[in-house]
Amino acid sequence: MIDLHYWPTPNGHKITIFLEEAGLEYDIHPVDISAGDQFKPSFLAISPNNRMPAIVDHAPATGGASLSVFESGAILLYLAEKTGRFLPADPQARINVIQWLMWQMGGLGPMAGQNHHFVKYAPEKVPYAIQRYVNETNRLYGVLNKQLGGRDWVVDDYSIADMAIYPWVVPHETQQQNLDDFPNLKRWFSAMQSRPAVVRAYEKGAPWSSRPAVTEEGKSLLFGQTANR
Numbered sequence: 001m002i003d004l005h006y007w008p009t010p011n012g013h014k015i016t017i018f019l020e021e022a023g024l025e026y027d028i029h030p031v032d033i034s035a036g037d038q039f040k041p042s043f044l045a046i047s048p049n050n051r052m053p054a055i056v057d058h059a060p061a062t063g064g065a066s067l068s069v070f071e072s073g074a075i076l077l078y079l080a081e082k083t084g085r086f087l088p089a090d091p092q093a094r095i096n097v098i099q100w101l102m103w104q105m106g107g108l109g110p111m112a113g114q115n116h117h118f119v120k121y122a123p124e125k126v127p128y129a130i131q132r133y134v135n136e137t138n139r140l141y142g143v144l145n146k147q148l149g150g151r152d153w154v155v156d157d158y159s160i161a162d163m164a165i166y167p168w169v170v171p172h173e174t175q176q177q178n179l180d181d182f183p184n185l186k187r188w189f190s191a192m193q194s195r196p197a198v199v200r201a202y203e204k205g206a207p208w209s210s211r212p213a214v215t216e217e218g219k220s221l222l223f224g225q226t227a228n229r
Helices: 012-023 071-084 091-121 128-148 158-167 183-193 197-202 216-223
Strands: 003-006 024-029 054-057 067-070
Touching: 003 012, 012 067, 012 091, 012 197, 054 071, 067 071, 071 091, 071 158, 091 128, 091 158, 128 158, 128 216, 158 183, 158 197, 183 197
Parallel strands: 003 024
Antiparallel strands: 003 054, 054 067
16 A cells, blocks of 8 residues: 555656556545645655655565655655656657656756746736746747657656656646647647546546645745745
């Protein structure tokens, strides 16, 4: 059994997609990031960066005591290794998948995240910042669109790269991106959207998705953190 510490954000959705695709048993433990659940000592014990998602695997493949993992990319790699699925064994194909996972973790996620922040949450509109991150998101969509030319999935076979990237494309309208400008990406997005496991993964987040992603109170928790919190 896997305990998933989760909130229905793009990074949270990555993990429910994998768990649903692999058919693993898991329990969701909601981490309301607008209420400060991420600062509870019990959560910090498994996720010292006070970010969700995090997992606790009570039946690691290596046996022994329960094992916790934080950071969504690390969780995907861990689960892929545990199950032997969605990460190729062939060294070249494997590194290609890992490259695109890191592309999402180091590029699309952070840039789209800043896009969301300045477009939706910043207390004042900063035109330069909005343009900077909308443009960079657009550039990254172009990179992904080119990669998807002539292939069904990001790296030939369906993999953790697709699972990581898709949730960050779901809010493309908020990011001020038009999928019609990226035909290969749009085709891939439609294929992802129709996968039964992806549908189930988003349904798992439905009980909390109706709440505001970030409340006014939550903004100070999420956007005002320092080393002293």
